[in-house]
Amino acid sequence: MAAYFRPTTLEEALAVRAAQPVTVLAGGTDVYPIRANKVGWGDMHRDDVLDISAIAELKEIEQTADRLRFGALTTWSQMRRADLPEAFAGYQAASRDVGGVQVQNRGTLVGNICTASPAGDGIPCLLSLDAEIELASARGRRTVPIQDFITGYRQTVCGHDELVTAILIPRPPAGAVGDFLKLGARRYLVISIAMVAAVIAADDTGVIHHASVAVGACSEVAKRLHDLEAALLGQPLASAPDLIEHAHFAALKPIGDLRASGHYRDSAARDLVRDLFVRLSAEPKRRAA
Amino acid sequence: MPKVSMTVNGQAVSADVEARTLLVDFIREQLRLTGTHVGCDTSQCGACVVHVDGRALKSCTTLAAQCEGASVTTIEGLAKGDDLHPMQEAFRENHGLQCGFCTPGMIMSAVDMVKRHGGKLDEQTIRHELEGNLCRCTGYHNIVKAIAAGSEAMTSSGRVAAE
Numbered sequence A: 001m002a003a004y005f006r007p008t009t010l011e012e013a014l015a016v017r018a019a020q021p022v023t024v025l026a027g028g029t030d031v032y033p034i035r036a037n038k039v040g041w042g043d044m045h046r047d048d049v050l051d052i053s054a055i056a057e058l059k060e061i062e063q064t065a066d067r068l069r070f071g072a073l074t075t076w077s078q079m080r081r082a083d084l085p086e087a088f089a090g091y092q093a094a095s096r097d098v099g100g101v102q103v104q105n106r107g108t109l110v111g112n113i114c115t116a117s118p119a120g121d122g123i124p125c126l127l128s129l130d131a132e133i134e135l136a137s138a139r140g141r142r143t144v145p146i147q148d149f150i151t152g153y154r155q156t157v158c159g160h161d162e163l164v165t166a167i168l169i170p171r172p173p174a175g176a177v178g179d180f181l182k183l184g185a186r187r188y189l190v191i192s193i194a195m196v197a198a199v200i201a202a203d204d205t206g207v208i209h210h211a212s213v214a215v216g217a218c219s220e221v222a223k224r225l226h227d228l229e230a231a232l233l234g235q236p237l238a239s240a241p242d243l244i245e246h247a248h249f250a251a252l253k254p255i256g257d258l259r260a261s262g263h264y265r266d267s268a269a270r271d272l273v274r275d276l277f278v279r280l281s282a283e284p285k286r287r288a289a
Numbered sequence B: 001m002p003k004v005s006m007t008v009n010g011q012a013v014s015a016d017v018e019a020r021t022l023l024v025d026f027i028r029e030q031l032r033l034t035g036t037h038v039g040c041d042t043s044q045c046g047a048c049v050v051h052v053d054g055r056a057l058k059s060c061t062t063l064a065a066q067c068e069g070a071s072v073t074t075i076e077g078l079a080k081g082d083d084l085h086p087m088q089e090a091f092r093e094n095h096g097l098q099c100g101f102c103t104p105g106m107i108m109s110a111v112d113m114v115k116r117h118g119g120k121l122d123e124q125t126i127r128h129e130l131e132g133n134l135c136r137c138t139g140y141h142n143i144v145k146a147i148a149a150g151s152e153a154m155t156s157s158g159r160v161a162a163e
Helices: A010-019 A076-081 A086-097 A109-115 A122-128 A226-232 A237-243 A262-281 B023-030 B086-093 B103-117 B123-132 B140-156
Strands: A022-025 A048-051 A061-063 A067-071 A132-137 A140-145 A150-152 A163-170 A177-183 A194-202 A208-216 B003-008 B011-016 B049-052 B055-058 B071-073
Touching: A010 A022, A010 A048, A010 A132, A010 A163, A076 A086, A086 A122, A086 A177, A086 A194, A109 A122, A109 A163, A122 A177, A122 A194, A122 A208, A177 A262, A194 A237, A194 A262, A208 A226, A208 A262, A226 A237, A237 A262, B023 B049, B049 B103, B055 B103, B086 B103, B086 B140, B103 B123, B103 B140, B123 B140
Parallel strands: A022 A048, B003 B071
Antiparallel strands: A061 A067, A067 A163, A132 A140, A132 A163, A177 A194, A194 A208, B003 B011, B049 B055, B049 B071
16 A cells, blocks of 8 residues: 655655655646546555645745746646736736636646646746746755756656755746737647747837747647747837748647647647737737736 | 544544545545535546635545645535525526536535635636536536526625635
8 A cells, every 4th residue: 555645844755755756746636637547647556655735835936036936836726816927927827727726726837847748738838938947855956947847748857856846937027928828629628739828028119129939739848939039039029920930830840649630730839829929919908818 | 544634514523544545535435425426536527626725626636635634615514504505595596407416516616716706706707617617417507597696695695705
Protein backbone atom coordinates (compact mmCIF):
# COMPACT_ATOMS: atom_id res chain seq x y z
CA MET A 1 0.00 0.00 0.00
CA ALA A 2 1.28 3.46 -0.89
CA ALA A 3 2.56 5.69 1.89
CA TYR A 4 1.19 9.22 2.18
CA PHE A 5 3.31 12.19 3.21
CA ARG A 6 1.83 15.60 4.00
CA PRO A 7 4.65 17.79 5.29
CA THR A 8 4.05 21.39 6.37
CA THR A 9 7.48 22.73 5.44
CA LEU A 10 9.39 22.72 2.18
CA GLU A 11 12.46 21.31 3.93
CA GLU A 12 10.58 18.20 5.07
CA ALA A 13 9.02 17.81 1.62
CA LEU A 14 12.42 17.92 -0.09
CA ALA A 15 13.73 15.25 2.31
CA VAL A 16 10.83 12.96 1.36
CA ARG A 17 11.30 13.76 -2.34
CA ALA A 18 14.99 12.83 -2.20
CA ALA A 19 14.42 9.60 -0.25
CA GLN A 20 12.04 7.73 -2.60
CA PRO A 21 10.11 7.90 -5.85
CA VAL A 22 6.85 9.72 -5.14
CA THR A 23 3.84 11.06 -6.99
CA VAL A 24 3.85 14.78 -6.17
CA LEU A 25 0.35 15.97 -5.39
CA ALA A 26 -0.84 19.59 -5.20
CA GLY A 27 -4.36 20.31 -6.52
CA GLY A 28 -4.62 16.76 -7.81
CA THR A 29 -6.83 17.51 -10.80
CA ASP A 30 -4.50 15.60 -13.13
CA VAL A 31 -3.55 12.90 -10.65
CA TYR A 32 -6.95 11.56 -9.59
CA PRO A 33 -8.53 11.08 -13.00
CA ILE A 34 -5.85 8.47 -13.73
CA ARG A 35 -7.80 6.18 -11.43
CA ALA A 36 -10.25 5.84 -14.28
CA ASN A 37 -7.79 6.24 -17.12
CA LYS A 38 -4.39 5.00 -18.16
CA VAL A 39 -1.46 5.79 -15.94
CA GLY A 40 -0.11 9.07 -17.22
CA TRP A 41 0.94 11.31 -14.37
CA GLY A 42 1.49 9.02 -11.43
CA ASP A 43 0.21 5.81 -9.96
CA MET A 44 -1.17 6.06 -6.46
CA HIS A 45 -1.50 2.28 -6.29
CA ARG A 46 2.24 1.85 -6.72
CA ASP A 47 4.07 5.08 -5.82
CA ASP A 48 4.07 6.82 -2.48
CA VAL A 49 2.28 10.16 -2.43
CA LEU A 50 3.96 13.43 -1.48
CA ASP A 51 1.13 15.88 -0.85
CA ILE A 52 2.58 19.41 -0.85
CA SER A 53 -0.79 21.14 -0.33
CA ALA A 54 -0.15 21.90 3.37
CA ILE A 55 3.07 23.85 2.80
CA ALA A 56 1.99 27.41 3.63
CA GLU A 57 5.04 29.10 2.09
CA LEU A 58 4.04 27.85 -1.39
CA LYS A 59 0.61 29.52 -1.36
CA GLU A 60 1.50 33.19 -1.80
CA ILE A 61 1.40 35.56 -4.76
CA GLU A 62 4.02 38.29 -4.18
CA GLN A 63 4.41 41.48 -6.23
CA THR A 64 7.58 43.52 -5.99
CA ALA A 65 8.91 46.43 -8.04
CA ASP A 66 10.72 44.22 -10.53
CA ARG A 67 8.83 40.93 -10.57
CA LEU A 68 5.82 38.80 -9.60
CA ARG A 69 6.18 35.50 -7.80
CA PHE A 70 3.43 32.87 -7.88
CA GLY A 71 3.95 30.16 -5.25
CA ALA A 72 3.62 26.57 -6.45
CA LEU A 73 0.19 26.16 -4.85
CA THR A 74 -1.39 29.19 -6.58
CA THR A 75 -4.71 27.94 -7.99
CA TRP A 76 -6.43 29.00 -11.21
CA SER A 77 -9.10 30.69 -9.05
CA GLN A 78 -6.46 32.74 -7.20
CA MET A 79 -4.94 33.73 -10.53
CA ARG A 80 -8.31 34.76 -11.92
CA ARG A 81 -9.16 36.97 -8.94
CA ALA A 82 -5.72 38.51 -8.37
CA ASP A 83 -5.13 42.21 -9.03
CA LEU A 84 -2.41 42.04 -11.67
CA PRO A 85 -0.91 44.25 -14.42
CA GLU A 86 -2.79 44.27 -17.75
CA ALA A 87 -0.11 42.10 -19.34
CA PHE A 88 -1.56 39.24 -17.28
CA ALA A 89 -5.04 39.60 -18.83
CA GLY A 90 -4.32 36.67 -21.16
CA TYR A 91 -3.19 34.36 -18.36
CA GLN A 92 -6.25 35.38 -16.34
CA ALA A 93 -8.52 34.71 -19.32
CA ALA A 94 -6.97 31.24 -19.64
CA SER A 95 -7.64 30.70 -15.91
CA ARG A 96 -11.34 31.33 -16.44
CA ASP A 97 -11.66 28.62 -19.08
CA VAL A 98 -9.61 25.78 -17.58
CA GLY A 99 -11.85 22.87 -16.55
CA GLY A 100 -14.70 24.42 -14.58
CA VAL A 101 -15.01 26.45 -11.40
CA GLN A 102 -14.54 23.43 -9.14
CA VAL A 103 -11.38 22.35 -10.96
CA GLN A 104 -10.08 25.95 -10.94
CA ASN A 105 -10.51 25.96 -7.15
CA ARG A 106 -8.12 23.00 -6.83
CA GLY A 107 -5.87 22.91 -9.89
CA THR A 108 -2.60 24.86 -9.72
CA LEU A 109 -0.65 26.88 -12.27
CA VAL A 110 2.49 24.89 -11.47
CA GLY A 111 0.71 21.54 -11.78
CA ASN A 112 -0.28 22.59 -15.31
CA ILE A 113 3.37 23.05 -16.33
CA CYS A 114 4.62 19.95 -14.48
CA THR A 115 2.04 17.85 -16.35
CA ALA A 116 3.64 19.47 -19.43
CA SER A 117 0.89 18.53 -21.84
CA PRO A 118 1.31 20.08 -25.32
CA ALA A 119 -2.25 21.36 -24.80
CA GLY A 120 -1.63 22.95 -21.39
CA ASP A 121 -3.39 26.33 -21.55
CA GLY A 122 -1.02 28.02 -19.09
CA ILE A 123 2.15 27.29 -21.04
CA PRO A 124 1.83 29.76 -23.96
CA CYS A 125 0.77 32.39 -21.40
CA LEU A 126 3.98 31.83 -19.43
CA LEU A 127 6.04 31.92 -22.62
CA SER A 128 4.49 35.25 -23.57
CA LEU A 129 5.33 36.64 -20.11
CA ASP A 130 9.00 35.47 -20.14
CA ALA A 131 8.41 33.40 -17.01
CA GLU A 132 11.09 31.54 -15.12
CA ILE A 133 10.48 28.43 -13.06
CA GLU A 134 12.03 28.14 -9.61
CA LEU A 135 13.06 24.67 -8.44
CA ALA A 136 14.32 23.58 -5.04
CA SER A 137 16.09 20.49 -3.77
CA ALA A 138 18.22 19.68 -0.75
CA ARG A 139 21.11 20.73 -3.02
CA GLY A 140 19.77 24.28 -3.33
CA ARG A 141 17.59 26.39 -5.61
CA ARG A 142 17.78 27.18 -9.32
CA THR A 143 15.66 28.97 -11.87
CA VAL A 144 15.03 27.82 -15.43
CA PRO A 145 13.32 29.80 -18.22
CA ILE A 146 9.93 28.27 -19.08
CA GLN A 147 11.08 27.42 -22.62
CA ASP A 148 13.88 25.27 -21.14
CA PHE A 149 11.75 23.82 -18.33
CA ILE A 150 9.55 21.74 -20.62
CA THR A 151 11.73 19.56 -22.83
CA GLY A 152 9.17 17.42 -24.66
CA TYR A 153 5.85 15.63 -24.51
CA ARG A 154 5.13 15.50 -20.75
CA GLN A 155 8.85 15.92 -20.04
CA THR A 156 10.42 18.56 -17.82
CA VAL A 157 13.86 19.21 -16.36
CA CYS A 158 12.50 18.79 -12.81
CA GLY A 159 14.87 16.28 -11.17
CA HIS A 160 13.79 13.33 -9.03
CA ASP A 161 14.88 15.16 -5.88
CA GLU A 162 13.43 18.53 -6.93
CA LEU A 163 10.13 20.34 -6.45
CA VAL A 164 8.93 23.38 -8.38
CA THR A 165 8.47 26.10 -5.76
CA ALA A 166 7.33 29.11 -7.81
CA ILE A 167 6.73 30.82 -11.15
CA LEU A 168 8.72 34.06 -11.45
CA ILE A 169 7.60 36.69 -13.95
CA PRO A 170 9.51 39.93 -14.56
CA ARG A 171 7.32 43.05 -14.33
CA PRO A 172 6.08 43.60 -17.90
CA PRO A 173 7.06 46.74 -19.84
CA ALA A 174 4.93 49.86 -19.36
CA GLY A 175 1.68 49.75 -21.32
CA ALA A 176 1.93 46.02 -22.06
CA VAL A 177 -1.40 44.32 -22.63
CA GLY A 178 -1.94 40.56 -22.71
CA ASP A 179 -4.60 38.39 -24.28
CA PHE A 180 -5.34 34.70 -24.84
CA LEU A 181 -7.55 32.77 -27.24
CA LYS A 182 -8.16 29.06 -27.54
CA LEU A 183 -10.01 26.90 -29.97
CA GLY A 184 -11.78 23.74 -28.92
CA ALA A 185 -14.69 21.67 -30.18
CA ARG A 186 -16.72 23.37 -27.43
CA ARG A 187 -15.81 26.24 -25.14
CA TYR A 188 -15.69 24.19 -21.95
CA LEU A 189 -14.46 20.82 -20.74
CA VAL A 190 -12.44 20.16 -23.85
CA ILE A 191 -8.76 19.92 -24.62
CA SER A 192 -7.64 22.76 -26.85
CA ILE A 193 -7.03 22.21 -30.56
CA ALA A 194 -4.83 25.30 -30.61
CA MET A 195 -4.31 28.35 -28.43
CA VAL A 196 -2.40 31.60 -28.58
CA ALA A 197 -1.16 34.00 -25.91
CA ALA A 198 0.39 37.39 -26.59
CA VAL A 199 1.75 40.37 -24.69
CA ILE A 200 2.11 43.55 -26.73
CA ALA A 201 3.14 47.05 -25.70
CA ALA A 202 2.77 50.15 -27.89
CA ASP A 203 3.89 53.71 -27.16
CA ASP A 204 1.68 56.82 -27.12
CA THR A 205 1.73 57.01 -30.90
CA GLY A 206 0.59 53.39 -31.24
CA VAL A 207 3.97 52.00 -32.33
CA ILE A 208 4.77 48.53 -31.00
CA HIS A 209 7.90 48.38 -28.82
CA HIS A 210 7.39 45.01 -27.19
CA ALA A 211 5.79 41.87 -28.62
CA SER A 212 5.74 38.29 -27.46
CA VAL A 213 3.47 35.74 -29.10
CA ALA A 214 3.25 32.03 -28.23
CA VAL A 215 1.17 29.21 -29.70
CA GLY A 216 0.23 26.00 -27.90
CA ALA A 217 -1.03 22.57 -29.01
CA CYS A 218 0.66 22.96 -32.41
CA SER A 219 4.00 21.39 -31.47
CA GLU A 220 5.32 18.98 -28.85
CA VAL A 221 6.04 21.96 -26.63
CA ALA A 222 4.33 25.36 -26.99
CA LYS A 223 6.47 27.80 -29.00
CA ARG A 224 7.21 31.51 -29.20
CA LEU A 225 6.94 32.95 -32.73
CA HIS A 226 10.14 35.01 -32.76
CA ASP A 227 9.98 35.91 -36.47
CA LEU A 228 6.47 37.28 -36.07
CA GLU A 229 7.52 39.25 -32.98
CA ALA A 230 10.43 40.79 -34.91
CA ALA A 231 8.06 41.76 -37.74
CA LEU A 232 5.79 43.60 -35.29
CA LEU A 233 8.44 45.77 -33.62
CA GLY A 234 8.37 49.38 -34.76
CA GLN A 235 5.06 48.92 -36.59
CA PRO A 236 1.71 50.52 -35.73
CA LEU A 237 -0.42 48.30 -33.45
CA ALA A 238 -3.40 48.84 -35.76
CA SER A 239 -1.53 47.11 -38.59
CA ALA A 240 -0.61 44.01 -36.53
CA PRO A 241 -3.31 41.74 -38.03
CA ASP A 242 -2.00 42.49 -41.54
CA LEU A 243 1.64 41.75 -40.73
CA ILE A 244 1.11 38.01 -40.23
CA GLU A 245 2.87 35.80 -42.79
CA HIS A 246 2.85 32.06 -43.25
CA ALA A 247 6.62 31.90 -42.70
CA HIS A 248 6.24 33.28 -39.17
CA PHE A 249 4.73 29.95 -38.15
CA ALA A 250 7.62 27.77 -39.33
CA ALA A 251 8.52 26.82 -35.73
CA LEU A 252 5.23 24.94 -35.35
CA LYS A 253 4.89 21.26 -36.20
CA PRO A 254 1.20 20.55 -35.71
CA ILE A 255 0.22 16.89 -35.65
CA GLY A 256 -3.10 15.32 -36.56
CA ASP A 257 -4.98 13.56 -33.78
CA LEU A 258 -8.55 12.79 -32.79
CA ARG A 259 -9.28 16.48 -32.19
CA ALA A 260 -8.04 17.96 -35.47
CA SER A 261 -5.75 17.34 -38.45
CA GLY A 262 -2.33 18.94 -38.66
CA HIS A 263 -3.45 20.99 -41.65
CA TYR A 264 -6.44 22.31 -39.73
CA ARG A 265 -4.29 23.23 -36.73
CA ASP A 266 -1.83 25.04 -39.00
CA SER A 267 -4.51 27.28 -40.43
CA ALA A 268 -6.36 27.60 -37.10
CA ALA A 269 -3.17 28.88 -35.41
CA ARG A 270 -2.86 31.67 -37.98
CA ASP A 271 -6.53 32.62 -37.64
CA LEU A 272 -6.27 32.65 -33.84
CA VAL A 273 -3.22 34.93 -33.92
CA ARG A 274 -5.00 37.26 -36.34
CA ASP A 275 -8.16 37.33 -34.18
CA LEU A 276 -6.05 38.04 -31.11
CA PHE A 277 -4.25 40.93 -32.83
CA VAL A 278 -7.58 42.39 -33.93
CA ARG A 279 -8.73 42.31 -30.31
CA LEU A 280 -5.48 43.80 -29.02
CA SER A 281 -5.50 46.60 -31.57
CA ALA A 282 -9.14 47.50 -30.87
CA GLU A 283 -10.14 50.22 -28.43
CA PRO A 284 -9.64 49.07 -24.82
CA LYS A 285 -13.37 49.41 -24.16
CA ARG A 286 -14.23 47.00 -26.94
CA ARG A 287 -11.51 44.59 -25.97
CA ALA A 288 -12.96 43.96 -22.49
CA ALA A 289 -13.97 40.29 -22.36
CA MET B 1 -3.07 4.41 7.46
CA PRO B 2 -3.49 8.15 8.01
CA LYS B 3 -6.12 9.24 10.49
CA VAL B 4 -8.28 12.07 9.19
CA SER B 5 -10.47 14.40 11.20
CA MET B 6 -12.83 16.91 9.64
CA THR B 7 -16.18 18.53 10.18
CA VAL B 8 -18.93 17.30 7.87
CA ASN B 9 -22.24 19.17 7.90
CA GLY B 10 -21.35 20.58 11.30
CA GLN B 11 -20.44 17.24 12.89
CA ALA B 12 -16.89 16.30 13.83
CA VAL B 13 -15.87 13.01 12.20
CA SER B 14 -12.64 11.06 12.41
CA ALA B 15 -11.47 7.82 10.80
CA ASP B 16 -8.47 5.84 9.66
CA VAL B 17 -8.41 5.79 5.87
CA GLU B 18 -6.14 4.40 3.22
CA ALA B 19 -4.07 7.30 1.86
CA ARG B 20 -5.53 7.04 -1.64
CA THR B 21 -9.15 7.25 -0.43
CA LEU B 22 -10.97 9.94 -2.36
CA LEU B 23 -13.08 12.39 -0.42
CA VAL B 24 -16.20 11.19 -2.25
CA ASP B 25 -15.57 7.59 -1.20
CA PHE B 26 -14.96 8.68 2.38
CA ILE B 27 -18.25 10.58 2.37
CA ARG B 28 -20.26 7.81 0.75
CA GLU B 29 -18.70 4.61 2.10
CA GLN B 30 -17.45 5.66 5.52
CA LEU B 31 -20.00 8.30 6.50
CA ARG B 32 -22.83 6.70 4.48
CA LEU B 33 -23.85 10.10 3.13
CA THR B 34 -24.89 8.90 -0.30
CA GLY B 35 -26.43 12.13 -1.58
CA THR B 36 -23.05 13.02 -3.13
CA HIS B 37 -22.90 11.07 -6.38
CA VAL B 38 -20.11 9.67 -8.55
CA GLY B 39 -20.97 10.12 -12.20
CA CYS B 40 -17.79 10.01 -14.27
CA ASP B 41 -14.91 9.47 -11.85
CA THR B 42 -12.79 11.74 -14.06
CA SER B 43 -13.64 15.19 -12.65
CA GLN B 44 -15.85 16.17 -15.54
CA CYS B 45 -19.51 15.67 -14.61
CA GLY B 46 -19.79 17.49 -11.28
CA ALA B 47 -22.24 15.07 -9.60
CA CYS B 48 -19.79 14.88 -6.68
CA VAL B 49 -19.51 18.62 -5.93
CA VAL B 50 -19.26 19.46 -2.21
CA HIS B 51 -18.04 22.56 -0.37
CA VAL B 52 -14.70 22.40 1.46
CA ASP B 53 -13.91 25.42 3.60
CA GLY B 54 -16.54 27.37 1.68
CA ARG B 55 -15.32 26.53 -1.83
CA ALA B 56 -16.98 24.20 -4.32
CA LEU B 57 -14.83 21.33 -5.50
CA LYS B 58 -15.19 17.91 -7.04
CA SER B 59 -14.86 15.37 -4.27
CA CYS B 60 -13.62 12.76 -6.78
CA THR B 61 -10.63 15.10 -7.31
CA THR B 62 -9.64 15.36 -3.67
CA LEU B 63 -8.14 12.92 -1.21
CA ALA B 64 -9.89 12.59 2.13
CA ALA B 65 -6.48 12.98 3.78
CA GLN B 66 -6.03 16.38 2.08
CA CYS B 67 -9.13 17.60 3.93
CA GLU B 68 -7.60 17.13 7.38
CA GLY B 69 -9.08 19.81 9.64
CA ALA B 70 -11.40 21.10 6.91
CA SER B 71 -15.09 21.96 7.11
CA VAL B 72 -17.10 20.01 4.52
CA THR B 73 -20.70 20.60 3.47
CA THR B 74 -22.57 18.01 1.40
CA ILE B 75 -26.07 18.13 -0.08
CA GLU B 76 -27.36 16.58 3.17
CA GLY B 77 -26.09 19.63 5.06
CA LEU B 78 -28.26 22.21 3.26
CA ALA B 79 -31.77 21.54 4.59
CA LYS B 80 -32.68 22.53 8.12
CA GLY B 81 -34.73 19.58 9.37
CA ASP B 82 -37.80 19.36 7.15
CA ASP B 83 -37.22 22.81 5.66
CA LEU B 84 -35.48 22.63 2.31
CA HIS B 85 -32.75 25.13 1.50
CA PRO B 86 -34.12 27.86 -0.84
CA MET B 87 -32.05 26.44 -3.70
CA GLN B 88 -33.45 22.94 -3.15
CA GLU B 89 -36.95 24.40 -3.02
CA ALA B 90 -36.29 26.31 -6.26
CA PHE B 91 -35.20 23.10 -8.03
CA ARG B 92 -38.43 21.44 -6.87
CA GLU B 93 -40.63 24.38 -7.87
CA ASN B 94 -39.03 24.80 -11.31
CA HIS B 95 -38.73 21.11 -12.09
CA GLY B 96 -34.95 21.55 -12.25
CA LEU B 97 -34.35 17.82 -12.49
CA GLN B 98 -35.35 14.85 -14.53
CA CYS B 99 -33.61 11.66 -13.39
CA GLY B 100 -32.07 13.55 -10.47
CA PHE B 101 -28.61 12.04 -10.63
CA CYS B 102 -26.78 15.33 -11.29
CA THR B 103 -29.01 17.31 -8.92
CA PRO B 104 -26.90 17.20 -5.71
CA GLY B 105 -23.87 18.52 -7.61
CA MET B 106 -25.98 21.09 -9.48
CA ILE B 107 -27.41 22.42 -6.22
CA MET B 108 -24.03 22.56 -4.47
CA SER B 109 -22.54 24.41 -7.47
CA ALA B 110 -25.56 26.73 -7.55
CA VAL B 111 -25.25 27.68 -3.87
CA ASP B 112 -21.53 28.36 -4.33
CA MET B 113 -22.32 30.46 -7.42
CA VAL B 114 -24.84 32.61 -5.54
CA LYS B 115 -22.44 33.12 -2.63
CA ARG B 116 -19.64 34.27 -4.94
CA HIS B 117 -21.79 36.59 -7.02
CA GLY B 118 -23.72 38.01 -4.09
CA GLY B 119 -27.10 36.97 -5.46
CA LYS B 120 -26.78 38.89 -8.74
CA LEU B 121 -27.02 36.14 -11.32
CA ASP B 122 -28.08 36.56 -14.93
CA GLU B 123 -28.71 33.67 -17.28
CA GLN B 124 -25.39 34.08 -19.08
CA THR B 125 -23.44 33.92 -15.82
CA ILE B 126 -25.37 30.86 -14.66
CA ARG B 127 -24.73 29.03 -17.93
CA HIS B 128 -21.03 29.97 -17.88
CA GLU B 129 -20.64 28.87 -14.27
CA LEU B 130 -22.37 25.54 -14.90
CA GLU B 131 -19.58 24.45 -17.22
CA GLY B 132 -18.36 21.94 -14.62
CA ASN B 133 -21.73 20.22 -14.15
CA LEU B 134 -23.26 17.91 -16.74
CA CYS B 135 -26.90 16.81 -16.95
CA ARG B 136 -27.26 13.72 -19.10
CA CYS B 137 -31.00 14.29 -19.36
CA THR B 138 -30.04 17.68 -20.88
CA GLY B 139 -32.48 19.40 -18.55
CA TYR B 140 -30.44 22.57 -18.46
CA HIS B 141 -33.26 24.96 -19.28
CA ASN B 142 -35.13 24.30 -16.04
CA ILE B 143 -31.90 24.00 -14.06
CA VAL B 144 -30.94 27.53 -15.14
CA LYS B 145 -34.43 28.79 -14.24
CA ALA B 146 -34.21 27.04 -10.86
CA ILE B 147 -30.85 28.61 -10.07
CA ALA B 148 -32.12 32.08 -10.99
CA ALA B 149 -35.14 31.57 -8.73
CA GLY B 150 -33.02 30.04 -5.95
CA SER B 151 -30.63 32.96 -6.16
CA GLU B 152 -33.49 35.41 -5.60
CA ALA B 153 -34.87 33.31 -2.76
CA MET B 154 -31.47 33.10 -1.08
CA THR B 155 -31.05 36.87 -1.38
CA SER B 156 -34.48 37.71 0.02
CA SER B 157 -34.08 35.23 2.88
CA GLY B 158 -30.73 36.80 3.77
CA ARG B 159 -28.73 33.64 3.08
CA VAL B 160 -26.27 35.30 0.77
CA ALA B 161 -23.03 36.22 2.45
CA ALA B 162 -20.51 37.30 -0.14
CA GLU B 163 -16.96 36.02 0.40
